[in-house]
Amino acid sequence: MRRSAAPSQLQGNPFKKPKFIPPARSNASPNEEVTKLNSDIKLFKVAANKNTFLQSQNDPRICSFNLPTEESSRGINHEDNNREKYCLEASAKTTTSDPHHTVHLAPKEITVSKGQEEEPDSLVKYFSVVWCKPSKKKHKKWEGDAVLIVKGKSFTLKDLEGKDIGRGIGYKFKELEKIEEGQTMMIGGKEIEVMGIISPDDFNSGRCFQLGGGSSSALPSSQAVKKCFSNPFKSVCKLSSKENRQNSFQNCKPRHDPYAPNSLTMLRPDNNHQWMFNKNCFPVVDVVIDPHLVFHLRPHQKEGIIFLYECVMGMRVNGRCGAILADEMGLGKTLQCISLIWTLQCQGPYGGKPVIKKTLVVSPGSLVNNWRKEFQKWLGSERIKIFTVDQDHKVEEFTKSSFYSVLIISYEMLLRSLDQIKSIKFDLLICDEGHRLKNRTIKTATALINLSCEKRIILTGTPVQNDLQEFFALIDFVNPGILGSLPSYRKIYEEPIIKSRQPSASEEEKELGERRAAELTCLTGLFVLRRTQEVINKYLPPKIENVVFCRPGALQIELYRKLLNSQAVRFCLQGLLENSSHLICIGALKKLCNHPCLLFSSVKEKECSSTWDENEERNLYEGLINVFPADYNPLMFTEEESGKLQVLSKLLAVIHELCPDEKVVLVSNYTQTLNILQEVCKRHGYAYTRLDGQTQISQRQQIVDGFNSKYSSDFIFLLSSKAGGVGLNLIGGSHLILYDIDWNPATDIQAMSRVWRDGQKHPVHIYRLLTTGTIEEKIYQRQISKQGLSGAVVDLTKTCDHIQFSVEELKNLFTLHESSHCVTHDLLDCECTGENHTGDSLEKFPVFRNCQLGTHQQKSDSLKPVSMSQLKQWKHFSGDHLNLTDPFLERIRENVSFFFQNITNQTTAI
Ligand SMILES: Nc1ncnc2c1ncn2[C@@H]1O[C@H](COP(=O)(O)OP(=O)(O)OP(=O)(O)O)[C@@H](O)[C@H]1O
Ligand SMILES: [Mg+2]
Structure with a gap:
């Protein structure tokens, strides 16, 4: 049967190709997709010839990038071997299955046994299908990929964003029983063709859907490859002429001695990374953290710098250059970032060329100068030139001068100077106390999201996983699109996870929720790092x-009793007052605990206010003033009160x-x-x-x-x-x-x-x-x-x-x-x-x-x-x-x- 193809088919055989499509790709027309696919294939061929891709093909999203390759297997940190720890952590997270083959061909456990009369209700089968509206035409125009879930005599059809697009109960049982690859059938008002069987594991983890950015974005997808080729080194590594290249070869020594005792050397890029980013075939040079800094670094900070380096270099998740450093308060996130900036600004793995030129640090207003101080503290004033924006120092000054390489600005100032900021090409963006970006609709978040800088780091001392939607916003900020669109993320991760936590959740729902949560942790764990205070306790x-527990004073007790006996509190307890009135009562009690004079002032203030009559506070404060001594003066308060x-x-x-x-x-x-x-x-x-x-x-x-x-x-x-x-x-x-x-x-x-x-x-x-x-x-x-x-x-x-x-x-x-x-x-x-x-x-x-x-x-x-x-x-x-x-x-x-x-x-x- 001739037919037009569903998106998955346009990328080749869906059983051989990863199912994940980076979200940006879905904007492209099918023709563009075919073109991209061809170029992908070419890239793969070249790579295969060079024997470079093989390693990353196995499971690039986790360990292959981190495991030292043959060339790079020597110790990276002569003091402590952090890399191994990462690998162990990461591989432990991904014991589940091979992320590439999201669609498995007839795994044993779900093979439908022939001759089985009655299908037990609990046996669930999953199929990848393509669907279209019913038509008699020979040339079918498939409209999309979907996942068909068959359970006993019922089925659900879900699109690749996890949304239900068809459902049925008591369906013709024979048809459901015999479903096999290549079969076409009418189901829930749609015509479908079965493309293959999905393993329960792939369904439960959510990998069969259009998401799973970590797994598939780690693949050399056309989008990722394109992105990577065009971006991270573009601004700095523009050398293409032979002459330039020769010049740079001569300077190809590491800036600091990687073999010196206690040196901290970054992981060398593997073949895949080199093939993608080292277009000019510069020699690979060790990137070594300035010993001046290493001398001060705590072990967890060294680990953090390695982590940040690998993230922004696209070495942990292919083609993604974002990271979240969520260390608890006081662990020195600032110093870790300063070390990274200083390193990338002077060094790079390819020909020693610096990876970044300009860095933008956005922080709460009260911390802008703290950043400047920390730069000064760790690097002195000569090594790196910092520009902090304030009333007297405008962004224009930074724009006009090539002297400065780091711009530090508050979130508020950023909004005010957005046009100038947008005109500057920043290679690295650091958002301090970045949990404020969890709300994508606020202006600051939108402004920062729209900056073109690809290497993004969020620093936050607040746990980022407590609210799944906020978690999405932060993840999507640093690595846009890695979790797909918000609606599909909700369907595939948030809803099952939340459902599984309800007391009424069935065993099945609990299991699914846990698997999805595990998968999400696994995907994001590659670029989110959190250490707790214990790591520095010993220092x-x-x-x-x-x-x-302080005994209240006599006046406090008397006033407290009076407040509790007020009409306002009694109404509150009978549920008779407006929603927020209990807050007024609570506020008054808290003030009283701090000092009765605060309550006195509030009562006096309200007496003079025009809204006093309508106000519930009237009911609360009634008669209160009489409890105070007649000549009470709040300014003359005493400590005994x-x-x-x-x-x-x-x-x-x-x-x-x-x-x-x-x-x-x-x-x-x-x-x-x-x-x-x-x-x-x-x-x-x-x-x-x-x-x-x-x-x-x-x-x-x-x-x-x-x-x-x-x-x-x-x-x-x-x-x-x-x-x-x-x-x-x-x-x-x-x-x-x-x-x-x-x-x-x-x-x-x-x-x-x-x-x-x-x-x-x-x-x-x-x-x-x-x-x-x-x-x-x-x-x-x-x-x-x-x-x-x-x-x-x-x-x-x-x-x-x-x-x-x-x-x-x-x-x-x-x-x-x-x-x-x-x-x-x-x-x-x-x-x-x-x-x-x-x-x-x-x-x-x-x-x-x-x-x-x-x-x-x-x-x-x-x-x-x-x-x-x-x-x-x-x-x-x-x-x-x-x-x-x-x-x-x-x-x-x-x-x-x-x-x-x-x-x-x-x-x-x-
Ligand atoms: N290795 C170190 N040796 C000595 N002092 C350090 C070291 N690392 C950081 N500090 C100091 O510790 C203090 C806390 O560091 P920093 O402000 O970066 O913490 P933070 O992780 O950003 O915490 P918060 O979440 O509260 O902002 C700073 O005064 C910093 O200079
Ligand atoms: Mg801080």
Whole structure:
């Protein structure tokens, strides 16, 4: 039968060719496809003659690129052999099956046995088919490829994006039973021709669909080959004349000695890479990291640099040059990138020619100058010329001068200077704190997506796998199209994975979800790297973490009772108020916990507001003012009025007295609270500095540097965690006090990580202050309970507006426990009486994070708050306990009802 071809057929025999079509390819007309195919075949022939492609043909997506080839098999890192680790990791991930042959011919387990009378319902068979609308014409015009799933007497037809395009139950049984290759039949109103059998493994992993970028994009597909030929080296390696080539041959020595002790040498490109990228046949030269940098690098950083190098060079996933470095906070992602930039800017594997000329680093405004400082710190000011954009230094200056090679700009400035940025040819793009790109619709993301730069790196300290759609956005940003289109990704990965997590999921659904999750991890694991804090713990001083339960003051208790008895709270508990009104009640209670004067100011402010009458706050604040003394003046607040402020004041005094050389970072989420804390500093004569949302971006680094400097006289750094916590290094401080608590544990953890990081010289003391028996304890419990953990809200962009509360939960939130020393301890089912319970060290209990990609790849992750059961293992005792060995706690215990304490890196503690 003559017929026009379905897309898969246009690429040749679908059984011999990989099924994956890079998304861009689908735009091409069939004729173009044929042309591409021919050129592919030619390329394959040449390659085969050179005996170059054979290696990558086996399973290029995983190990072949990483395994040292014959020429490159000598040690790449004389200190530690990271490459082997990668290979092992990668091959372990891909034990499933051969990614090339996504369509298998009649594997044993699904062969339909002849003569079988009744097909068991559970036996599912999968076929690859082509389909078209029914017609009597001899010359069929096939409209597309599809996957036919036959289960007993029912079938489903799915297109290659995973969408159902046909379904049927009770179908003529005989027809379904006898399906075999080449057979045509009418099914679900479509005419189909069976092209082959798909193995259950290929179906379950999703590889039979149009996706699976990692597997197939690793293949030398025409698109990938074209892309690779046209791009990564184009801007720099333009030498084509004989003369130029000869010149460059003469300079073909590695820039640094690869055989020197402790040298860090990158993997040599394999034959496939050379064939694709070394068009001018330059000699292959070792790329060696500058020993000046290697001297400082931690082992995980060396590993990270190798990883980044291989990703951006297209050595890990063929033709794809993106990477996500998702190391936890403080692991030195900046230094790893600086090392990469410096290396690629001076060196390259082909003739030693530099791989990149210009790099664009985009970061949050508060970190732009931190980047400049880090460049300076590691490379000095002579080696590399950095240009940071600010009010006085515009992008034009960078454009006009050939002096600078690295442009550092904030996300906000980038949008403002987009036209100029677009006119510059950048060879490498680094997006710091790049999790903000998870939302593809925001302007910054769109702007960056549209930049033509192919080598892209996202840096983020936030886990990237907690939300599958956000995960897609980040992956698609660094390696566009590798997971196919968003709709097909949803069908093939997200929906089955989410379905498998539902309590009602069948065994079959669970298995499918797990397989798809595993496949997704495997595809993306090649260019996503995350290490947890543990890798640097051994370089850090001890960390003493304390949760301090502060007794509320008398005025606080009275006001708290009044608020809980208000009409607004009662209506909330009866579900009678608008959706968001509980947030107003929660806000008022939180303010009260910080200091009653904040509540007083709010009430007064509202009284003067024109909307007061219509406002639910009226119901909440009614009669409240009468609880305050008649002459109450919020500006003249006292420390005794707030339990936490009393503790804070004593804590500052004891730190100042016992550790006069040490400094304190004092964190709150609220500007008004920071004002109070600032006033406390003034009253006690403590020198302070402050960074909050109102601080000019251009001043931020200066403030941070000032505080970190050993010459600074500042004792306290007042920090608004939401405004500027991300990415800051505040190693000048060794005591950090979290004055209030956020619903999102990530906010608090981010803040805590500012001081316990590389470069910190003193033992670090962290104090989390909570008001006993109040909403603050409830928020803390939520952070550390299963409920908080399962929400996987370890993401700074999530606010409490996202949280839904049941009436039961609200009842719990709106209860004051006046007689308990510590409600959190009461909930732990701990048998101790609060008399110095010395729990086992937390370090024995790995902290797990929830991740939508499934349990199989959960790892210890210090970004997660401790869990209830882990907290039980912390040392804990009531404030009445007699022998407190910690001198700081000893001084504050009068106002404290309970303590939890945990020490990390105890060996050299206190
Ligand atoms: N090998 C090293 N030796 C000494 N200090 C280092 C080393 N690597 C990094 N640092 C320092 O550690 C601090 C943290 O590094 P960096 O800011 O790059 O962390 P990060 O991974 O970007 O963390 P975050 O996610 O919080 O932004 C910096 O002060 C940096 O200079
Ligand atoms: Mg950083």
